[in-house]
Amino acid sequence: MxxxxxxxxxxxxxxxxxxxxxxxxxxxxxxxxxxxxxxxxxxxxxxxxxxxxxxxxxxxVSIWLKADFEVLIRRVRRRANRPLLQTPDPQGALRKLIDDRYPTYALADVTVVSDGGPHEMVAAKTMQALMSYVNVHAVTRARPAVTEESIS
Structure with a gap:
């Protein structure tokens, strides 16, 4: 964009x-x-x-990098490039965004908690969670469907 x-x-x-x-x-x-x-x-x-x-x-595959308020506010304070937080009360705006958005974000296929640690750690946790998700779904797709005909 x-x-x-x-x-x-x-x-x-x-x-x-x-x-x-x-x-x-x-x-x-x-x-x-x-x-x-x-x-x-x-x-x-x-x-x-x-x-x-x-x-x-x-x-x-959707992946939500979930972070709590404290982690997010530390991150966004470092940059002024968040248009929705350019308000007199950026903390209040962030809390409202969390309240409004987290229920929808929870619909993601995979959730990885991003707790403010090193980026490499979050990347490794993300790859592990993604691989687990892909492996589970590959097994599910590979199994023949159980139908009424296959049971009789």
Whole structure:
């Protein structure tokens, strides 16, 4: 999005608004998903779109890197590039985002707790959780379906 617009995400939000950004984000993600296997790291708002979630469920695996409020507030304080937190009360805005979004994020195929440790540790935990998920689903798909005919 930034390259196509030659603007940062905060600039896109400021000039065109969140709805415009989210629509573009949805289209870009749909294109990425159609191109085949890859890792795509989205921002928090992308998974809130029901159409995007459905496409991910059909064509990929969703992973939620779950962090608590304290971890997130430490991370976002380091950068001023979060348009939804550019308010007089960024902590209150973050708490509201958590309350609003975490129930939807919980729909992800895989959840990995990101507790603020080294990135390498979170990456390793993510790979382990993803491999477990893929192995379980590969076994489930490989088993013949139990039908009434196969029982008799």
């Amino acid at each position: 930034e390259a196509a617009h030659r603007m940062t995400i905060p600039q896109i939000f400021a000039r065109h608004g969140e709805r415009y950004f989210r629509d573009g984000e949805r289209r870009v993600l749909a294109r990425f998903l159609a191109e085949g296997p890859k890792v795509v790291a989205t921002g928090g708002g992308a998974f809130m779109n029901a159409e995007t979630r459905a496409q991910i469920a059909e064509q990929g």
